[in-house]
Each structure stands twice: as structure tokens, then as C-alpha cells.
Amino acid sequence: MTETLPVDCWLTDMDGVLVHEERALPGAAEFLTELVETGTRFQLLTNNSIFTPRDLRARLATGGIEVPEEAIWTSALATAQFLADQREGGSAYVIGEAGLTNALHDVGYVMTERSPDYVVLGETRTYSFEAITRAIRLVEGGARFIATNPDPTGPSAHGPLPATGSVAALITRATGVEPYFVGKPNPLMMRSALNRIDAHSEHTVMIGDRMDTDIISGLEAGLRTILVLTGSTAADQVERFPFRPTRVCDSIADVVPLVREFARA
Template sequence: MEALRNKNAFVCDMDGVIYHGNRLLPGVPEFINWLQMSNKKFLFLTNSSERSPRELHEKMKRLGVSVGEEHFYTSALATAAFLADQCQGGSVFVIGEAGLINALYDVGFSMNDTNPDYVVVGETRSYSYEKLERACQHIHNGAKLIGTNPDVTGPSEKGIIPATGALMAPLEMATGAKAYFVGKPNPLMMRNALKKLEARREETAIVGDRMDTDIIAGIESEIETVLVLSGVTQKSDLARFAYQPDWILDGVGDLVPPSG
């Protein structure tokens, strides 16, 4: 554990690692205090595209923890950066929330319900058959299909709920299109995180609760991996995977030294 604690940078997932919905998980205040007091570089890297860094900062503040906006990076920001590089000044039809829409606006994209270049899907609570119908029409007319992340489910204080991968499935089935997902485990997301942290992979660890996104992202990026059992993955699930994390902890509080 000492070698892990001596890492200079930590990339942490949020849902299932820091909180469940609006409930802060045990050990999180101590973990964040340790990161700050130890002058660690750290970034909360979330596949969720619902909220902006400012909204995540405000949410953490409401939960009793103060973390600057610069410490948050979302799949919405990664998706917007990817699309801006692919099609500068393009247009999109979005099934998603304000965090995704604002990220796309910020890189010069416009909303378009007539002939968009892309259909972009993220987490949303305003999912409807009407939106699916419009998205299918756009895809059949040539719009490319983009997902902010491939997560099929996510944790909440009410239990496991559908995520972007589940919302995307009807569109893929109805159109025959294959979505391109920008969020974890796409290496783009990890490279963006390391650039934002100004950290080398050798001095960094990734902490997450999902084998199929967080842990595989770390393995494929050659970053040390820490699986926490506070989210969607249980120890009994590990046998299903052909790869394993470097560390398995109950929660992020276990990273804090006993004296810390």
C-alpha cells in the first residue's frame, strides 16, 4: 500500500466511488483531505455527462466536501473535444442533459433537429419515444451516432439504474448503426486526464468501481488500477473478467494512511 499511496497523481471515478446519487460514501472526506494535504495531483474523471464541472463542484459542496472545478473532467467534455476535432462548427441532435449540451455549445456546435452531423446520446431523465424517433430519422439520413460513454448501468442511492449504453441500445438496434463511445474505457479519455493533470502514467493510479470501464481503461493505458467495492462491482464478479485490477479495496478511505 505504501507504493500506491506514494503515487503523485490519482484519477478517480465518481459514481460508486465518491457518492451514490446524493449520498457521500464512507471515507470520502478523509480521502479528499489526504489528497489535498499531501499535495497530490488528482482528477475526478466521470463517465456521467449530465453535469458540468461547476455543477459537480456545487454538488460536492452540498455533500460537505470542497473541491475546485479544475478537478473535474466529464465524458461530456471529452465528447465535445472529440467532435470539435472531427467536425469544427458542426451540428448535433442531443439526447442528454445540460452538462452535455453546454459542453457542445462551448466548442462551437449548434443544436439541429433538421439535418445534424451527429446524434449524441448521454444520460438523461427526459428519454422519450419521440426523441428516439427523431434520432432514428437523423441517423437514417446520414447523421453519425456518438455516445458519451458505454456504461449500461450506474449506481444511485435507489440502486442500479440504466446508463448511456442502455439508452443507446434501441437506436443501434433500430438503425443498424454502431455508436462510437468517447468515455472510458476509450484511451482518449485517459490521455485527456493525464494531460489535464500534467502527470505521467507511471506516477498515476486510477480508482474506479467498474471493471468494464475504469479498470480496463487503466490496464489499456498502462496505469496502476484500484478497484473499490463501493459501487457496482462485487468480489464475486471478478471471475467473469479475463483481466484483474492491481488493487481491490472496500472504498477510497482505505487509501488514507492510518495516521492520515
């Protein structure tokens, strides 16, 4: 995809691009200020399904990054929208926290353990053996299996924690049923974000720190992509992948001047 097309929309991952453990990375606030001042549409994307957009807005604000709630798109919101489109007014047994349960309630879903249409797995700080056992039995009983994202681990101050992908693998091993993952690297996450702000893929750039989630999902959704080297993928790992980002930048600070450059293209 050519870089000569103008850009009027930006999608960006949060962790590893704008923040690291709630600390704003250099250039993050300036990048968002540039988007606002140029009137450019944008969405902040995250596979984290624990928090609501309100929670995430407050967490970003503590790091000096001010964004409206409506500019935050989570895998929980994308999952809720997907389920509402698939089966309006359905029911679900949910393993997750407020970000996921609130999103499902908002689209009219009922939370139940009795013959739910779906088992929906998201992230939680405390995975319960009892809840996982219930999920296994419900999936074996015919409930459709959905997971917010395939990330095997998540970050913490003390090191990696098991996340949605790891627990999904446990349920799959017990049942033989694979989940449908809604979040990155599924390009559905990108397309739902684009639809939310009435943007077109040919005029949008996706910024991420992971080749195997952010960059591939942006590529498959038809977006130009920028990899920043402040998160998961290191510079010497880029060439190992069979696909490439449109650009590689050291950090989000290096993307700031590109906002006006791409807008004028």
C-alpha cells in the same frame, strides 16, 4: 506495471468510490484532503453526462466533499473535446441535458435538427420517443453516431433507470449503426483527463468500483489501478475477469495512506 514508480497524479471515479446517492462514503473527504495537502494532481471522473462540473461540485459539497470545478471531468466534457478535435465548429443533434449541451456549446458546436454532422446521445431523466425517432432518422440519413458512455442503466432512489447504453442499443437496432462511445471503458476518457492536467500514465493511479469500466479503461490507458469494494464489483467477482487491478481495497478510506506511500516510492 511496477508499483515502485512514484505517483504524482490520481484519477478516481465518483459514484461508488467517493459517494453513494450523494452521500459521501467514509474516507472520501480525507482522501481528497490528503491529495490537496501533498500537492498531488487529481481528477474526479464520471460517465454521468447530465450535470455540469458546477452542478457536480455543488452535489459533492452537500456530502461534505469540497473540490474545485476544474477537478471534475465528465463524459460530456470528454465527448465535446473529442468532437472539437475531430470536426472543429461542427453541428450536432443532441439528446441530453445541460452537462452535455453546455459542453458542446463551449467548444463552438451548433445544436440543430437539420443535417447535423453528428447525433450525440447522452443521459437524460426523460428520454423522449420523439427525440429518439428523430435521432434514428438522422443517423439513417448519414449523421455520425456518438454516445457519451455505454452504461445500460443508471442509479436512482427507486432502482435502476435506463441509461445511454440502452437507448444507444435501441437506435443501433433500428439503424444498424453502432455509436462511438467516448466515456469509460474507452481509455480515451483517461487520456483526455491526463492531458488536462499534464500528467503521465506511468505515474498515475486510477481508482474505481467497476472492473468492466473503471479498471479496464485504466489498465488500457497504462495506469495502475485500485478497485474499491463499495460499489458495483463485489470481492467474489474479481477473479471472474481476465484482467486484474493492481490492488483491491475495501474502501477509499484504505487508499488514504497510499497517497503518501506512492508519492515517496
